[in-house]
Amino acid sequence: MESSGRAAGGPSRRQVLGRGALIGAATVGAGLAPQAGAARAATAPPVREETLAAEPVEISLRVNGRERTLSVEPRTTLLDALRERLGLTGTKKGCDQGACGACTVLVDGRRVNSCLTLAVMQRDAEITTIEGLARGDELHPVQRAFLECDAFQCGYCTSGQIMSAVALIEEGHAGSPEEVREWMSGNICRCGAYPNIVAAVRQAAGGGAR
Template sequence: MSFESPDSVVPLPSDTSEHSEPPTRRTFIAASTAVGGAVIAAGVLGGSPLAGASAADASDAAPSTRVSLTVNGARRTVTIDNRTSLLDLLREHFGLTGSKKGCNAGACGACTVLVDGRRQNACLILAVRLEGAEVTTIEGLADGEDLHALQQAFIDQDAFQCGYFTPGQIMSGVGCIQEGHTGSPEEIREWMSGNICRCGCYTKIVRAVEQTAGRK
């Protein structure tokens, strides 16, 4: 009885009875490779149900809705994918990149805007739910060349370093003041706690809010 060469390729046995010899490791690998190649080829050549479908086709097939809302005082109407967040609508469709995408999960506050006067994390809101709403972003605070009082206070108090989270901090601060949560530094910190400052300027941010609220 002779042993087969390790380089030989033995076809898979057609007889599955107990007398048939099991395939060698090399045969198994060769057969598996052939089957895998056939599956891939079928997908490329049209055998797969998703054959020929591209990312663009999938995007075109996604449900979309026409939405009208007021952004920084201007009425805007756009047809968007129903999955579009308010943050992506602002940044990618309207070019308002002041609202930053930090965690994109509602944990950092970098995307804070005002919706009908209330603070909201823009990354958590579907834009299609805002028909008729009024949205204010960091770009809409200043009056021409005149800064909003809180924007000026951030400069006066040096309440930022890298500046990435500053727009969200300012928008949250404006909401905090409008909501009347500025009775003490402790209250301000509590009601601003949803906004992260990566540079750790929290003390100066509180001072800026106090200055704008007339407490300093």
């Protein structure tokens, strides 16, 4: 299957939305390997010494296990590159200033706000978006838990919540509801679905919903 959000084959984004808000466009990729990536810094330093002019430049990004070539300007955030250039619209733009968490993606296994980094700064990184979580039709356990626990209402923050939760579990911060609340604090839900989000994270982590 194609890894673009506009992809044919597998459920389309609209179908997915119809089923209940962005629980993963079916994307086949390397999937998620947070442990492998976690040893590297979230913002792996570039190896080049170079200047990119303030104009469009072709770069490649490794997204959901696939090498993608795209044109960006140096000022293009990773968020805008994912959404506007690669069609991966599962990652949401909320506040566009790092305060809401809707744009959370994994960079080398660590969760980051994709609105707060530039695409050109992530040329050596392994990027995982919500589209990269499911394996074919099989949802990631966190996606499944969000569905089962009814952990969203409007769904706009949900992909960011899920990406954050995936990293949180990997970090070992799902030990108690209190711990989950603290370590999910970078993701704001305007609908107030927090109790069910905490339950979903606990369930996915195998700690029981409470």
